[in-house]
Amino acid sequence: MSEFIPVLSARVGKKNSRALETYVADGGYASWKKVLAGSQTGEWTPAKVTDVVKASGLRGRGGAGFPTGMKWTFVPPKEKRGGKPVYLLCNADESEPGTFKDRVLIEQDPHQILEGMMLASFALDVKHAYIYIRGEMVHGAEILNAAIDEAYAAGLLGTNVLGSGLDLDITVHRGAGAYICGEETALIESLEGKRGHPRIKPPFPAVSGVWAAPTVVNNVETLCCVKHILDRGADWFKGIGRNDRNTGPKLYCVSGHVNKPGVYEAPMGIPFKDLLAMCGGVREGRKVKAVIPGGSSAPMLTGEEIMDVPMDFDGVAAAKSMLGSAAVIVMDDQTDIPKAVANIAKFYAHESCGQCTPCREGCPWLLKMLKRIVNGQGKKADLEMLLQVSGQMGNGMTICVFADAAIAPVLSSIPRFREEFEAYVAKSAAPGFEVPAPDQITPRLAERMAEGMHS
Amino acid sequence: MSGGPSTPVDILPGQPPVGEHGALSCGKELAFSAKAEERLQKLLTRYPTKQAALLPTLWIAQEEWGWISREAVDYVAARLGLTSAFVWGVVTFYTMYNRAPVGKHLIQVCTSISCHLNGAEEVFHECRKKLGGLKPGETSADGKYTVVEVECLAQCDKAPAVMVNGDDHERITLDKLDAFLAELR
Numbered sequence: 001m002s003e004f005i006p007v008l009s010a011r012v013g014k015k016n017s018r019a020l021e022t023y024v025a026d027g028g029y030a031s032w033k034k035v036l037a038g039s040q041t042g043e044w045t046p047a048k049v050t051d052v053v054k055a056s057g058l059r060g061r062g063g064a065g066f067p068t069g070m071k072w073t074f075v076p077p078k079e080k081r082g083g084k085p086v087y088l089l090c091n092a093d094e095s096e097p098g099t100f101k102d103r104v105l106i107e108q109d110p111h112q113i114l115e116g117m118m119l120a121s122f123a124l125d126v127k128h129a130y131i132y133i134r135g136e137m138v139h140g141a142e143i144l145n146a147a148i149d150e151a152y153a154a155g156l157l158g159t160n161v162l163g164s165g166l167d168l169d170i171t172v173h174r175g176a177g178a179y180i181c182g183e184e185t186a187l188i189e190s191l192e193g194k195r196g197h198p199r200i201k202p203p204f205p206a207v208s209g210v211w212a213a214p215t216v217v218n219n220v221e222t223l224c225c226v227k228h229i230l231d232r233g234a235d236w237f238k239g240i241g242r243n244d245r246n247t248g249p250k251l252y253c254v255s256g257h258v259n260k261p262g263v264y265e266a267p268m269g270i271p272f273k274d275l276l277a278m279c280g281g282v283r284e285g286r287k288v289k290a291v292i293p294g295g296s297s298a299p300m301l302t303g304e305e306i307m308d309v310p311m312d313f314d315g316v317a318a319a320k321s322m323l324g325s326a327a328v329i330v331m332d333d334q335t336d337i338p339k340a341v342a343n344i345a346k347f348y349a350h351e352s353c354g355q356c357t358p359c360r361e362g363c364p365w366l367l368k369m370l371k372r373i374v375n376g377q378g379k380k381a382d383l384e385m386l387l388q389v390s391g392q393m394g395n396g397m398t399i400c401v402f403a404d405a406a407i408a409p410v411l412s413s414i415p416r417f418r419e420e421f422e423a424y425v426a427k428s429a430a431p432g433f434e435v436p437a438p439d440q441i442t443p444r445l446a447e448r449m450a451e452g453m454h455s
Numbered sequence: 456m457s458g459g460p461s462t463p464v465d466i467l468p469g470q471p472p473v474g475e476h477g478a479l480s481c482g483k484e485l486a487f488s489a490k491a492e493e494r495l496q497k498l499l500t501r502y503p504t505k506q507a508a509l510l511p512t513l514w515i516a517q518e519e520w521g522w523i524s525r526e527a528v529d530y531v532a533a534r535l536g537l538t539s540a541f542v543w544g545v546v547t548f549y550t551m552y553n554r555a556p557v558g559k560h561l562i563q564v565c566t567s568i569s570c571h572l573n574g575a576e577e578v579f580h581e582c583r584k585k586l587g588g589l590k591p592g593e594t595s596a597d598g599k600y601t602v603v604e605v606e607c608l609a610q611c612d613k614a615p616a617v618m619v620n621g622d623d624h625e626r627i628t629l630d631k632l633d634a635f636l637a638e639l640r
Binding site for chain 2: 094095096097098099100102103134135136137138139169171173174175176177178179190191192193194195196211253254255256257261262263292296327329331335339340343344347350351353
């Protein structure tokens with residue numbers, strides 16, 4: 001493959017890259033104008049835009065890697081919508097630990113996102129699209145709002161956009177601090193003004209999403225890809241990447257113990273060791289002990305396992321992990337793995353939305369056991385119990401995949417780094433573990449009565 | 456606390472401890488200023504339902520009064536035609552609505568995995584110690600500082616990441632802590 005030139009991050013770091021003026025000077029909004037003009041002559045139709053995106057092989061960049069064009073085709077045709085509008089939601093609730101690519105796109109090149117949303121809105125017959133941005137990105141929301149104001153002023157949004165007869169509005173909606181709102185149905189609930197509780201599927205959002213209307217939720221990076229696909233064509237996009245199922249440019253967020261952590265753009269499927277070289281290798285010339293390839297929800301791999309893995313959806317899946325949001329967390333040979341896993345468990349214990357019992361109860365239990373292990377109070381049976389409890393939380397036990405994410409670090413780290421966990425337990429002050437007979441168990445209420453809480 | 460696991464988890468990020476049940480009143484007149492009112496009216500045109508404007512309206516309320524008191528919940532509920540109980544349920548689900556007053560500088564230290572690998576827990580601990588031994592979520596006596604532990608701020612390449620009010624600060628390692636705090640004063 002010839003030298004790769006960044007696409008999505010091409011304008012990052014350029015002077016005044018957020019402004020409409022510079023965006024247009026760099027060829028921005030050409031596709032939006034092209035498609036709108038073409039819609040008058042019949043050269044461009046919504047179906048054609050969808051077909052181009054489908055042909056590009058673009059897969060969702062938010063984590064699941066679902067083909068974007070196919071997702072769009074799940075929206076029912078106009079006559080079957082019962083007069084309901086279609087909504088496009090841009091998922092900018094980037095909260096997965098280790099992930100920071102969308103922040104860069106939002107803060108450095110907001111018009112790129114807007115153009116992607118405009119093109120997707122055209123394809124989906126959307127009149128009002130929303131950007132759900134996480135509450136913590138205060139400045140990101142301001143930047144997006146400023147970009148939207150510029151777009152309205154330039155007639156790129158609003159009623160009768162550029163004389164095409166089409167109307168389109170975009171609104172920024174700020175979250176308020178909840179990881180689960182990145183899950184698409186929780187995001188929908190949150191947009192409706194509720195607690196972010198994921199919904200049972202089906203019905204899928206494409207059929208009944210926000211305000212019971214057909215809804216498509218796409219990640220920030222995915223929508224940026226749409227813009228470039230419409231700029232340069234499906235074949236160009238397909239020409240980048242490892243194979244037909246893993247196409248396009250990709251943003252990788254590399255953090256942890258590397259010399260130059262940051263967002264790196266590379267063709268989909270770059271081998272891990274090449275990515276590591278881009279980041280200047282591991283700090284102080286140390287070895288890679290473990291890597292989480294796709295954000296904290298992805299199973300952990302050892303340094304040896306991941307070194308030659310192509311960093312794309314299928315490549316990482318073949319290595320028994322997942323590309324997820326491509327948040328690559330590198331841990332050097334000095335890392336205390338049980339402590340790192342306990343840290344991740346703490347995140348999930350706090351962020352469980354509380355709807356489903358296996359997750360609401362299971363996540364804090366995992367944390368409790370991991371904490372006592374690293375605090376020198378671990379019991380011999382704890383490792384088995386961690387695996388056992390994890391086994392009862394995932395694989396369809398809950399409404400959404402949060403529980404599966406929460407158990408991934410536990411289930412992947414214990415087999416790989418068992419001796420580290422065992423070393424903690426060996427030093428423990430309370431290594432024995434006997435299950436008390438039922439008649440020896442004091443009911444919780446009795447304990448409370450004894451403390452005088454009810455008397 | 457989102458949802459609320461029944462098994463207690465110590466040090467919960469995001470919430471001042473006194474805020475669990477919410478304080479009643481912020482002692483200010485509960486009516487939006489003209490500017491806030493204008494924002495609210497504009498908001499309502501952007502959604503097909505009034506309820507959808509709840510999160511942004513709570514943001515306006517927090518900017519107006521600094522935090523969300525039980526009275527503010529009643530006010531927002533009345534403005535959007537919702538029940539107070541429902542609004543309170545929403546407020547308690549999200550970590551960024553303060554249910555108690557916070558200091559002038561709300562110091563939010565990220566301790567998620569990438570920051571953890573770069574020593575964020577020590578930074579969180581040391582930061583509280585330097586500000587007079589504050590507990591997580593506690594506000595200093597002079598009302599200047601509140602230190603809370605938060606989750607991934609999407610600044611993992613700049614770990615340990617700290618956010619003060621809405622502003623991002625990067626690479627706040629132990630050796631930079633003094634300079635960082637001095638800048639806040």
